[in-house]
Amino acid sequence: VVGSNLAEASRLIRKDNFATAANRTALVEGLLAADAATPGLIVLLTAPSSYQAVEGTTSVTEAWRSSVYHITVVSSWDYNATYSEKQGNYETVRKSIANLRNITPDGAYQVSIFNYSSVELPVLSKLYL
Numbered sequence: 001v002v003g004s005n006l007a008e009a010s011r012l013i014r015k016d017n018f019a020t021a022a023n024r025t026a027l028v029e030g031l032l033a034a035d036a037a038t039p040g041l042i043v044l045l046t047a048p049s050s051y052q053a054v055e056g057t058t059s060v061t062e063a064w065r066s067s068v069y070h071i072t073v074v075s076s077w078d079y080n081a082t083y084s085e086k087q088g089n090y091e092t093v094r095k096s097i098a099n100l101r102n103i104t105p106d107g108a109y110q111v112s113i114f115n116y117s118s119v120e121l122p123v124l125s126k127l128y129l
Contacts, residue, residue: 006076007090009097011107012067023103030099034073037096044070063106073097 017027035041045068073096075089100107 004076005079005081005086006074007086007093008072008074009093010070010072011097011100011104012063013069013071013100013104014063014067014107016066017103018068026103030103031071033099034071034096037099038073038075038092040074040076041096042072042074044072046070067107071100 013027017023031041073093075092075096077085077089081089
């Protein structure tokens with residue numbers, strides 16, 4: 001879709017989130033809560049978690065290499081939305097992704113200048129791996 005107006009946030013879901021039954025339960029609960037909170041939750045199966053990289057041979061970060069999923073939540077608005085409506089969409093996305101941020105403390109992801117995680121993350125400089 002070209003030209004969509006939307007607020008977006010995402011988290012990397014790392015292998016650690018599958019390590020124990022408690023971690024898997026927390027992940028399922030977080031995904032269900034995030035899905036219920038936003039009109040759009042996207043599960044991207046693009047992370048190269050099965051690739052055995054040799055340190056220093058790729059620019060892909062360790063956080064990305066050790067991730068199984070890249071979860072994105074979105075909330076869109078119409079072309080004529082008010083400032084308040086747009087703010088509401090960002091708030092919806094912020095609340096939605098918080099369900100996953102709590103169990104993926106090192107799951108922020110950034111490429112170049114495009115912030116895939118959330119425009120409202122606290123202490124950005126310490127979150128990207």
